Amino acid sequence: HKSNELSGGQIQRVAIARALVNNPSLLLADEPTGNLDSKTSIEVMEIFGKIQEAGNTVVLVTHEEDIARYAKRIVRLRDGVVETDTMQVAREREAVV
Numbered sequence: 001h002k003s004n005e006l007s008g009g010q011i012q013r014v015a016i017a018r019a020l021v022n023n024p025s026l027l028l029a030d031e032p033t034g035n036l037d038s039k040t041s042i043e044v045m046e047i048f049g050k051i052q053e054a055g056n057t058v059v060l061v062t063h064e065e066d067i068a069r070y071a072k073r074i075v076r077l078r079d080g081v082v083e084t085d086t087m088q089v090a091r092e093r094e095a096v097v
Contacts, residue, residue, distance in 0.1 A: 009040035016047055027051060029060045033067050045070045 006014065012032060019027055029048065033041035045067060048058045052072075060071065068074050069088070076083045 008035050012036060012044055025056055027056060027058045029058060031062055033064060041067060
């Protein structure tokens with residue numbers, strides 16, 4: 001496919017692949033699911049889960065509560081100030097899938 005023929009999900013996967021080519025220890029993802037349908041969003045979050053399980057750190061910024069629940073740790077900011085900082089147990093994360 002040419003880049004102008006790719007779907008939003010394919011573009012996101014290509015961006016993730018490009019970010020991972022050099023096996024970074026830290027991946028920053030700013031609204032990675034913002035323009036995706038729910039099925040593709042889940043696929044992207046599963047990719048991030050595998051990246052994290054491989055020992056890499058994933059820092060994700062999102063406004064979507066259901067996407068945030070995939071994280072082990074959720075830090076909520078309001079007006080630039082930390083409002084909450086919570087760790088989630090595995091059971092809560094698995095309930096999302």
